Amino acid sequence: MKLVFATNNAHKLQEVSAILGDKVELLSLKAIGCNDDIPETADTLEGNALMKARYIHERYHCDCFADDTGLEVEALNGAPGVYSARYAGVAHDSEANMQKLLKELNGKENRKARFRTVIALILDNKEYLFDGIVNGEIVKEKRGGSGFGYDPIFVPEGETETFAELGEEKKNLISHRARAVQALQEFLNRG
Numbered sequence: 783m784k785l786v787f788a789t790n791n792a793h794k795l796q797e798v799s800a801i802l803g804d805k806v807e808l809l810s811l812k813a814i815g816c817n818d819d820i821p822e823t824a825d826t827l828e829g830n831a832l833m834k835a836r837y838i839h840e841r842y843h844c845d846c847f848a849d850d851t852g853l854e855v856e857a858l859n860g861a862p863g864v865y866s867a868r869y870a871g872v873a874h875d876s877e878a879n880m881q882k883l884l885k886e887l888n889g890k891e892n893r894k895a896r897f898r899t900v901i902a903l904i905l906d907n908k909e910y911l912f913d914g915i916v917n918g919e920i921v922k923e924k925r926g927g928s929g930f931g932y933d934p935i936f937v938p939e940g941e942t943e944t945f946a947e948l949g950e951e952k953k954n955l956i957s958h959r960a961r962a963v964q965a966l967q968e969f970l971n972r973g
């Protein structure tokens with residue numbers, strides 16, 4: 783089965799491909815000749831994932847899926863959530879995003895947070911949503927050097943190390959993205 787994954791992030795493509803296995807041939811946006819900056823202007827993860835998948839489906843008429851991820855912090859009513867990439871204003875400035883989050887949580891007892899990934903799949907013209915969650919908490923200072931985004935300040939439930947200390951291999955076994963992709967894989971295997 784051929785599926786387009788609406789990303790050009792080689793890292794994500796490889797991570798997802800490893801979970802989906804041989805039965806699924808994953809194609810990147812580049813592979814189908816799409817160089818567009820696909821809009822993601824919805825105010826929910828579900829909305830953004832669907833927006834990206836529909837964008838590809840409408841133009842390329844292929845089976846495809848897209849993902850969107852956010853860090854949801856309980857004491858901040860779910861923020862930064864869908865705005866995780868640009869929490870501090872500038873997109874993808876991880877250092878500024880982490881500093882802002884640590885400041886917002888300063889003095890707060892409740893440090894509970896969760897990463898949530900939503901995948902929107904369009905298969906045979908039908909839409910499906912899957913999600914993957916990893917619960918944990920935000921530590922007071924950054925620890926560890928691997929990963930990206932908020933990894934240095936997030937400790938998943940049952941662990942004492944941050945995602946950035948655990949390392950990519952271990953993180954990828956338990957991450958929100960891995961769980962969402964596993965849900966997708968189970969669905970594809972059933973069909």
Ligand code: IMP
Pocket residue numbers: 849850851852853866867868874879897929930931932933945957
């Ligand atoms: P995206 O939807 O995968 O692009 O993720 C949106 C934003 O959420 C990223 O820019 C990061 O700030 C954050 N994020 C997503 N996944 C992770 C992760 O696995 N670790 C840390 N931060 C993440």
